[in-house]
Amino acid sequence: MSFDVFDGxxxxxASDALSHSVNVAHALERPLLIRxxxxxxxxxxxxxxxRSLGMELISWHIKSTTKATxxxxxxxxxxxxxxxRFGDGDxxxxxxxxxxxxxxxxxxxxxxxxxxxxxxxxxxxxxxNDLLLELDAMRFHIRETNEEIVAAQRPFVLITSNNxxxxxxxxxRRCIFxxxxxxxxxxxxxxxxxxxxxxxxxxxxxxxxxxxxxxSQPRLRKRPSTSELVDWICALQKAGVDLSSVGGGIPxxxxxxKTEQDVELVTKRGMA
Amino acid sequence: xxxxxxxxxxxxxxxxxTHEWMTLMEGLSKGLHESSLDGFYHLARAICVKDITxxxxxxxxxxxxxxxxxxxxxQLSKDLLDWLQDPKKMDQLTDEQKAMLQSLDLEKLREMFxxxxxxxxxRHDGGNKWIGTGGTSPFGHGGKNPTGIRVGDQGGGRSAxxxxxxRRFREYRKDVILDVRxxxxxxRDLRLLGRDGAEDELDLDExxxxxxxxxxxxxxxFRPPRRNRMKVILLMDVGGSMDPYAALVNRLFTAASxxxxxxxxxxxxxxxxxxxxxxxxxxxxxxxxxxxxxxxxDRDERVVIVGDALMHPAELLDTGGALYYYHHNRTAGVEWxxxxxxxxxxxxxxxxxxxxxxxxxxxxxxxxxxxxxxLSLNGLQAGVRYLVRGGQIxxxxxA
Numbered sequence: 265m266s267f268d269v270f271d272g273x274x275x276x277x278a279s280d281a282l283s284h285s286v287n288v289a290h291a292l293e294r295p296l297l298i299r300x301x302x303x304x305x306x307x308x309x310x311x312x313x314x315r316s317l318g319m320e321l322i323s324w325h326i327k328s329t330t331k332a333t334x335x336x337x338x339x340x341x342x343x344x345x346x347x348x349r350f351g352d353g354d355x356x357x358x359x360x361x362x363x364x365x366x367x368x369x370x371x372x373x374x375x376x377x378x379x380x381x382x383x384x385x386x387x388x389x390x391x392x393n394d395l396l397l398e399l400d401a402m403r404f405h406i407r408e409t410n411e412e413i414v415a416a417q418r419p420f421v422l423i424t425s426n427n428x429x430x431x432x433x434x435x436x437r438r439c440i441f442x443x444x445x446x447x448x449x450x451x452x453x454x455x456x457x458x459x460x461x462x463x464x465x466x467x468x469x470x471x472x473x474x475x476x477x478x479x480s481q482p483r484l485r486k487r488p489s490t491s492e493l494v495d496w497i498c499a500l501q502k503a504g505v506d507l508s509s510v511g512g513g514i515p516x517x518x519x520x521x522k523t524e525q526d527v528e529l530v531t532k533r534g535m536a
Numbered sequence: 537x538x539x540x541x542x543x544x545x546x547x548x549x550x551x552x553x554t555h556e557w558m559t560l561m562e563g564l565s566k567g568l569h570e571s572s573l574d575g576f577y578h579l580a581r582a583i584c585v586k587d588i589t590x591x592x593x594x595x596x597x598x599x600x601x602x603x604x605x606x607x608x609x610x611q612l613s614k615d616l617l618d619w620l621q622d623p624k625k626m627d628q629l630t631d632e633q634k635a636m637l638q639s640l641d642l643e644k645l646r647e648m649f650x651x652x653x654x655x656x657x658x659r660h661d662g663g664n665k666w667i668g669t670g671g672t673s674p675f676g677h678g679g680k681n682p683t684g685i686r687v688g689d690q691g692g693g694r695s696a697x698x699x700x701x702x703r704r705f706r707e708y709r710k711d712v713i714l715d716v717r718x719x720x721x722x723x724r725d726l727r728l729l730g731r732d733g734a735e736d737e738l739d740l741d742e743x744x745x746x747x748x749x750x751x752x753x754x755x756x757x758f759r760p761p762r763r764n765r766m767k768v769i770l771l772m773d774v775g776g777s778m779d780p781y782a783a784l785v786n787r788l789f790t791a792a793s794x795x796x797x798x799x800x801x802x803x804x805x806x807x808x809x810x811x812x813x814x815x816x817x818x819x820x821x822x823x824x825x826x827x828x829x830x831x832x833x834d835r836d837e838r839v840v841i842v843g844d845a846l847m848h849p850a851e852l853l854d855t856g857g858a859l860y861y862y863h864h865n866r867t868a869g870v871e872w873x874x875x876x877x878x879x880x881x882x883x884x885x886x887x888x889x890x891x892x893x894x895x896x897x898x899x900x901x902x903x904x905x906x907x908x909x910x911l912s913l914n915g916l917q918a919g920v921r922y923l924v925r926g927g928q929i930x931x932x933x934x935a
Binding site for chain 2: 281284285287291292297299341345346348349389430432433436437439440441442443
């Protein structure tokens with residue numbers, strides 16, 4: 265197996281450093297932990313890694329109430345009690361009441377898959393620790409049926425985090441880490457072109473100048489990110505706005521800035 | 537040789553452990569650095585650095601280590617690669633490389649590493665020791681003692697482990713600096729679980745009972761999930777003698793104010809001692825009369841005060857117009873403190889000042905009013921335990 269398995273796709277431009285990290289994690293069979301500003305394409309990365317490796321993607325979106333065991337399997341007690349009451353189904357067969365979670369699915373697939381654990385920092389502070397064994401050994405035990413699920417092929421695990429909570433050291437030790445830096449102008453041009461292939465050079469330059477100008481404003485609560493830039497350009501094109509004719513203001517500011525304070529701040533400084 | 541790079545990284549306060557180092561070795565043996573220094577840089581950084589804030593330290597370490605060996609880097613990684621593939625070619629290596637080998641015996645490191653892992657799992661549930669180390673792993677004393685791993689010695693594995701563990705513990709004792717995660721972990725215990733709210737959790741025991749009572753006709757019983765009912769008021773001393781501890785207090789505040797942690801959380805600021813008013817902001821703009829605060833607070837709310845309790849005795853003991861004039865201060869600070877302490881069932885004062893400096897200062901007086909703990913990991917845990925379960929109030933002379 266060659267080392268360079270990933271180098272972006274036709275719809276996802278990855279920097280060399282990011283591709284390298286993906287390849288390292290792939291070769292070492294370690295989970296890849298991705299951090300970065302919101303909107304820099306952390307979740308999209310998983311979809312595109314799966315696509316370019318020709319693997320299935322299984323996503324596990326973490327919420328604040330998510331528990332580690334839910335990702336492995338759930339035992340549907342209510343359905344079983346219900347069936348026993350009304351005589352539907354074979355109640356003796358516990359197996360049919362066990363539903364595998366995303367991680368359980370990923371481990372039980374015969375082929376190697378990409379498992380995305382999205383926004384792991386949303387969950388309880390102990391959550392990552394509860395998954396240490398499963399991520400290391402890639403196996404787990406179903407108590408109700410006394411079954412052991414062992415991964416035939418270690419899934420390629422991608423984990424994203426927004427830095428809301430600090431992750432435990434023991435968990436970090438097992439991961440390969442990559443921080444997605446905010447793209448520079450050149451990379452950003454490539455990225456925009458992937459989404460808007462027919463954009464003119466002039467418009468693109470103007471957009472980026474405004475966009476980076478906006479980003480460089482101090483004390484913004486949330487600086488606009490790549491995904492917002494792409495949306496903004498989409499809005500500009502749909503509305504057919506010519507940037508040079510709007511007299512220096514930024515049209516569709518709401519697609520770029522998401523809090524009133526930011527809009528107010530920028531308006532006060534005369535940018536919009 | 538390359539292992540020095542590990543120590544260079546650790547010298548720059550990066551928490552690199554054997555785990556990462558072994559992964560890096562594995563990566564090198566698979567050629568993931570693509571035989572270039574750039575490749576090595578990215579590989580090493582992806583494996584060794586887990587936080588954006590540490591990237592800079594990594595760069596500094598990388599620069600200082602590789603500035604001289606720039607040209608040799610290729611050869612170096614090749615040598616290492618050869619060695620990894622055939623560890624028996626010892627006699628072909630230079631003295632320097634042999635020395636490196638002695639400190640990096642692959643099998644033994646693996647063995648020790650596994651041992652350590654096992655130990656960590658066992659102790660981890662127990663609590664504070666592992667959290668408190670802040671990444672000073674048993675192997676990790678490299679920063680101060682480059683040969684500290686003691687791998688090559690006869691039967692070195694176990695005794696080195698014990699030795700390392702001892703040293704780690706000693707270091708931990710000195711290390712009272714808490715990070716947000718440690719505080720988070722300690723505050724986790726600050727809870728009173730109770731069931732209220734929407735009933736959306738199946739109560740299996742009740743369901744079985746009710747179904748039996750129903751002669752086998754299924755009767756599903758739901759109950760609300762358990763939630764934390766703890767209400768907390770945090771009072772923080774800011775400014776003056778508290779300035780050195782501002783970052784620490786800030787971390788405590790960050791962890792405590794995290795949404796959803798307590799069912800009710802309020803925080804106020806004061807300077808040196810509590811008088812008529814406390815303030816909603818650290819700039820002392822929005823004042824809240826303490827009398828109002830007390831009137832509006834339930835006795836069962838828990839009060840956590842963070843402050844050094846160090847002040848001029850007059851600030852604490854005298855009423856306004858006495859030796860030391862404090863404006864509007866018609867009631868002595870000590871009296872206000874007593875009122876707060878008596879209103880609430882349980883309070884805890886966390887003091888960042890090391891315990892050995894407590895005696896013969898105003899701290900002693902304050903500690904006779906509020907149960908006081910040092911603002912360290914142990915102190916915080918003991919304070920939380922008291923707030924939840926009550927029990928022994930720490931005695932000052934026990935210090």
